[in-house]
Amino acid sequence: MSSLLELRNISMIFEQKSGMLGKPTPISAMTDVQLSFEPGEILALVGESGCGKTTLGKVVTGLHKPSKGQLLFQGKDVWNMNKAEFSEYRQSVQLVQQDSYAALNPMRTIFQSLSDPILQHKFVRSRKEVYERVCELLNTVGLTPPEQYIEKYPHQMSGGQRQRVLLARAISLKPKLIVADEPVSMIDVSLRMAILRLMSTLNKNLGIAFIYITHDLATARYIAQHGRMAVMYLGKIVEQGSVHDVLAAPQHPYLQALLSAVPVPNPRIAKAKRELPLKSLDMPSITNPPSGCSFHPRCLYASQTCEQTAPSLMPSDKTIVSCHHVEKVPKWTIATVK
Amino acid sequence: MNENNLIEIRDLSIEFKLRSGTIRAVDHVSLDIPRGQVTALVGESGSGKSTLASAILNIVSAPGTIKNGSIFINGQDMLRYNANRLRQHRWADVSMVFQAAQNALNPVMRIGDQMIETVLAHQKMSKEEINKKASQLLDYVRLEPDRILKAYPHELSGGMKQRVMIAFSLLLDPQLVILDEPTTALDVITQDYIFDILLKVHKEMNITMLLLSHDISVVARVADRIGVMYAGKIVEVGETFEMFENAKHPYTAGLIQAAPSILDDVNDNRSIKGSSPNLLNLPPGCAFHPRCEFATDLCKQDEPRAISVDSGRISACHLNEKGEMLA
Numbered sequence: 177m178s179s180l181l182e183l184r185n186i187s188m189i190f191e192q193k194s195g196m197l198g199k200p201t202p203i204s205a206m207t208d209v210q211l212s213f214e215p216g217e218i219l220a221l222v223g224e225s226g227c228g229k230t231t232l233g234k235v236v237t238g239l240h241k242p243s244k245g246q247l248l249f250q251g252k253d254v255w256n257m258n259k260a261e262f263s264e265y266r267q268s269v270q271l272v273q274q275d276s277y278a279a280l281n282p283m284r285t286i287f288q289s290l291s292d293p294i295l296q297h298k299f300v301r302s303r304k305e306v307y308e309r310v311c312e313l314l315n316t317v318g319l320t321p322p323e324q325y326i327e328k329y330p331h332q333m334s335g336g337q338r339q340r341v342l343l344a345r346a347i348s349l350k351p352k353l354i355v356a357d358e359p360v361s362m363i364d365v366s367l368r369m370a371i372l373r374l375m376s377t378l379n380k381n382l383g384i385a386f387i388y389i390t391h392d393l394a395t396a397r398y399i400a401q402h403g404r405m406a407v408m409y410l411g412k413i414v415e416q417g418s419v420h421d422v423l424a425a426p427q428h429p430y431l432q433a434l435l436s437a438v439p440v441p442n443p444r445i446a447k448a449k450r451e452l453p454l455k456s457l458d459m460p461s462i463t464n465p466p467s468g469c470s471f472h473p474r475c476l477y478a479s480q481t482c483e484q485t486a487p488s489l490m491p492s493d494k495t496i497v498s499c500h501h502v503e504k505v506p507k508w509t510i511a512t513v514k
Numbered sequence: 515m516n517e518n519n520l521i522e523i524r525d526l527s528i529e530f531k532l533r534s535g536t537i538r539a540v541d542h543v544s545l546d547i548p549r550g551q552v553t554a555l556v557g558e559s560g561s562g563k564s565t566l567a568s569a570i571l572n573i574v575s576a577p578g579t580i581k582n583g584s585i586f587i588n589g590q591d592m593l594r595y596n597a598n599r600l601r602q603h604r605w606a607d608v609s610m611v612f613q614a615a616q617n618a619l620n621p622v623m624r625i626g627d628q629m630i631e632t633v634l635a636h637q638k639m640s641k642e643e644i645n646k647k648a649s650q651l652l653d654y655v656r657l658e659p660d661r662i663l664k665a666y667p668h669e670l671s672g673g674m675k676q677r678v679m680i681a682f683s684l685l686l687d688p689q690l691v692i693l694d695e696p697t698t699a700l701d702v703i704t705q706d707y708i709f710d711i712l713l714k715v716h717k718e719m720n721i722t723m724l725l726l727s728h729d730i731s732v733v734a735r736v737a738d739r740i741g742v743m744y745a746g747k748i749v750e751v752g753e754t755f756e757m758f759e760n761a762k763h764p765y766t767a768g769l770i771q772a773a774p775s776i777l778d779d780v781n782d783n784r785s786i787k788g789s790s791p792n793l794l795n796l797p798p799g800c801a802f803h804p805r806c807e808f809a810t811d812l813c814k815q816d817e818p819r820a821i822s823v824d825s826g827r828i829s830a831c832h833l834n835e836k837g838e839m840l841a
Contacts, residue, residue, distance in 0.1 A: 224701040225672075334789045364558040365729045366772040370785035391701055394731075394774035401780055423776065437706035439731035441773035443754045446735035457656075457707050458671065510777065 178251030179212040180352055180385060181236065181269070186210075186245035188231050192463065203463050205231040207411045208245075210489075215352060216383045218376075218403030220396035220419060224434075226462055228411040229389045233355045236387065237271045267297060270346040274358040276338035280330040286314075286341055287326045294348050313344040318374060336367045340374065347378060353385045354378075360395060372398045393438050397423060407431050410462060410470040417495025425507065427497045429453065429475050432508040445510065469500065477501045515589045520690055520722045521547040521570065526583030528565050528574055537793040539565040539578065541746035544820075547690065547724055552716055554725040554733040554754075556769065557743035558790045563726045564613075566743070567692050569593075570724070571604050587689075606636050609683040610692040611676070614699070618679055619667040625678055626663030633685055651681040655711050673704035680711060684719070691715075692724045697732065709736055731773045734758065742766045745791050745801040748820065752827040762829040764806045800832065808833055 186209045191200040205228045213219060223229045234240045235247060238254060247254045249265045257265065273279045280289055290310045300306045314322035317340040330338055339359055346354050356375065360368040376399055379386055388399045396405060397419060406416040407428065415428040426432050433454045440446045456474045460466055469487050472478040481500050492502045499505065515522055528540040539562045547553050555563040568574050570585055572593060584591045592603055612618045620628055629648040633639055639647075649659035655677040667675060676696060683691050693712065697705035713736060716723055727733050733740060734754065741751045742765060750763040761767040768786040775783070788805040791797060800818050803809040812832050820830040 224703065336789055364790070365731070365774070366558055366769055366786045367789060368774065368785065369772055369783050370787075373785075392774070393702075394776050397776060398774060398780050398783070433703060435776060437702040438776050439702075439705070439729070439735060440777060441731035441734050441758075441770060441775050442777070443734040443758050445777070446731070451710075452703065452706060454703070457703065458673065459701075 178248070180215045180217075180250060182212040182246075182248040182251075183209050183232075183235070184246040184248065186235060186242045186247065188228070188235055188240060189243040201463055204411055204465070205462070206235065206242075209411075209413060211406065211413070211416075213353065213385055213387070216379065216385050218379055218386045218388065218400045220388045220390065220400040220403065220405045221408065222390055222393055222396050222405060222434075223408035224391055224459060226410075226459065227408040229391075229408050230357055231411075232408070233271065233357045233387065233389050236353075237269050237355050238266060239271075267349045268352040270349065270351040270354045272339075272342045272346050272354060272356040272359050274361060276335060276342050276362070277330060279342055280338060282330055285327050285329055286310075286333075289330075289341070290314075290345055290348060293345060297349055299349070309348075313348055314341075316347065316378075317341070317344045318370075319344070335363045336371060339363060339371055343371075343374065343378065347382065347384065351384060353387065355387045355389065357389045358391070359388075361390070361392070368395060369398065375399050376401075393423075393435060407434070410460070410465055412470065412498065413489065414471070414498045415495055416489065421494040425493060425495075427492055427495060427502050427505060428471075428499050429477055429505055430471050432505070433474075435508065436510065440510070469498075477504050515586055516546070518548050519546045520549040520587065522586040523547075523566075523570075524584045524586070526566070526569060526585065527581040528562075528569060528578055529581050530578045532577065532794075535794045538581075539746050539793065540569070543583075543746075543748050545741055545748060545751065547722060548739065549722055550720055551738040552723045552725060552736055553739045553741065554727060554737035555741050555743055556727060556730050556733055558728055560790050560793065561743040562746040563743050564694055567610070567694060567724060567726055570690070570692060571608055571610060572600060573604075601636065605632070605688065606686040607688055608690045608692065609686065609688040610694065611679050611683050611696050613695040619675060621667050623666075624663065625665055625667070629663070629682065629685060632682065636686055647685065648681065651684050652678070654684075654715070655681050656707075657681070672700055673708065676700065676704075676708055677711065680708075680715065684715065684721070688721070690722045690724060692726070694726045695728070696725070705732070712736065729773070730769045731775070742769065745793060745796060747801070747830065748828075749802070749831070750827075750829045752824070752829075756824070756827065762823050762827065762834050763831045764808050764833070765802050768805075800830075 188206040190203045190205055192203050193200045221229050235242050241255055254265055287310055290313060291306045294300050294309055300309050311322040314325055319325045319340050360371050372395055375386055378384055390396050400419045403419055405419045405422045406413050409430050415431050426435055433452050436452050453476055454474050455476055466473050468484045469482040472482040487498045487500045489496045489498045523543060523545045526540055526543045527538060530537045530539055557563050569580055574580060585593050595603055630641055630644050633644045652659040652662050657677055697708050715721055725736060737754050740754055740757045741748050744765050750766045758770060771783060772785050786805055791801055797804050799815045800813045803813040818830045818832045820828050823829045823834050
């Protein structure tokens with residue numbers, strides 16, 4: 177049985193033009209990424225801005241054609257599919273974007289926005305059925321009673337409500353996988369948890385697999401409680417494993433630094449915090465990434481090996497980590513309560 | 515006026531006249547900003563925290579107008595300053611680090627020139643002196659002065675621009691710096707060291723700060739005191755530790771419970787139900803009652819007054835009036 181979706185050694189290289197005559201510089205947004213998703217699984221993909229996580233989302237949804245490597249959907253190469261197969265893939269893999277206001281047409285009501293895809297893909301036959309189906313979708317995402325929302329325009333709704341509409345639109349085509357790219361980063365903290373809960377429920381009840389792309393480790397924990405987590409740094413996956421194992425014993429020095437930086441809503445712990453375990457605070461430019469392990473200029477444990485050769489993902493304890501000195505890196509703990 | 519307070523806001527109301535009606539973005543707010551402390555204002559978007567802060571510089575944007583109230587700084591009401599005195603007040607007494615640092619800098623001017631312009635708009639100083647001061651401040655926020663002074667904004671990353679803005683805010687040795695969501699849109703590592711720098715500035719230069727944020731986790735680390743705003747009103751004020759460990763207002767408790775964390779049990783967290791109210795059509799009684807799990811009939815009719823529930827602790831909730839506390 178093949179996986180739902182598989183990324184085989186995918187690299188994504190963009191070219192940055194410099195002036196009219198200058199030679200374009202290649203920028204590698206993703207390097208040799210290997211990942212596979214099983215049906216119904218949740219994966220949290222975590223990293224800072226510019227690490228390539230959104231690019232990965234766009235490759236998975238077929239919006240970018242990878243420069244190298246293969247994207248397999250149910251065992252078939254997406255970029256070598258016939259029309260019918262490609263259409264099935266497009267329908268099965270949906271994207272929910274960060275900016276819910278930009279993702280909805282401001283001139284169309286929620287009903288119009290939600291009815292288009294189901295009409296297009298012939299999920300309904302009659303006008304009456306469309307209305308019923310849209311109401312059902314709104315109910316599923318917690319916009320109840322649906323009559324109250326169905327005739328509204330996007331600007332009449334709050335960010336959280338619009339994000340629910342996007343989720344309704346994504347599930348309307350009965351997808352197998354939803355890629356959610358920072359779906360809660362523009363919503364107030366007080367309402368984020370409800371959207372995360374909704375995604376977990378959709379995963380449980382409808383069996384939809386999710387890729388949750390985020391820079392926020394704290395929220396990743398909530399959606400992917402029983403799922404997997406992959407951490408990206410400058411276009412590469414540096415650590416991967418079950419969410420529980422990755423967060424209980426983070427091993428990559430970058431992940432440890434990232435975890436130390438997450439704000440803690442408890443003043444006794446937050447005020448006692450120590451310095452970040454990092455040598456330099458600024459991320460290197462992706463146009464000119466460091467040699468060897470791309471994290472070495474910021475790493476406290478870097479050696480000459482790290483400057484010269486890039487490490488590869490190797491099993492270590494319960495997770496897989498890309499670091500030459502895993503055994504040298506001390507166990508991570510958050511500063512203790514004074 | 516209490517000697518310990520740098521700023522005392524009294525009964526301040528700010529209204530916005532719109533075609534569809536009048537919005538009171540800040541509704542009879544009184545707040546003290548104690549000297550030498552970090553005070554934080556927390557609330558969801560639209561709660562009025564930015565509007566309140568803009569009043570302290572008297573830069574409320576149109577169509578907003580300050581309807582009534584006073585803002586005392588060192589005992590003087592700055593809302594009654596004349597134009598000259600107001601120019602002195604802005605940046606020299608109170609400066610601000612704006613939310614989108616990316617947009618606060620002039621894209622076609624070098625950072626060094628912008629700093630000179632800023633200082634000369636307020637006081638006489640030679641360019642050499644200004645350059646020296648600017649270099650010291652940039653060094654202080656962990657940037658290389660020689661490089662940054664000659665740079666244009668687009669050459670800097672988001673975190674660097676935000677540090678430049680912090681240096682800007684300190685140029686005229688203000689007594690109060692207002693920080694409006696200073697780390698929104700920045701990565702967690704950048705956010706962490708920006709707050710390191712701000713805490714250093716606060717402690718070593720003894721600068722009073724007012725931090726506005728919608729994220730109570732961020733506030734937990736930095737603030738000495740917290741004020742919680744809801745629908746244009748301050749619903750609770752108190753010391754940070756007390757607020758977190760013994761919230762008196764259900765909205766404060768809800769905010770704390772909604773904050774995602776990497777430590778707690780994931781099942782203990784939940785969002786506050788519903789969403790922030792429409793200021794054009796506020797619910798009667800306590801504005802929070804449709805979202806409050808403790809709401810009674812009284813809350814639907816009668817608006818609770820802000821009362822002192824403990825020393826230095828103010829809360830506006832009917833539960834507190836009856837002496838009942840949140841579990």
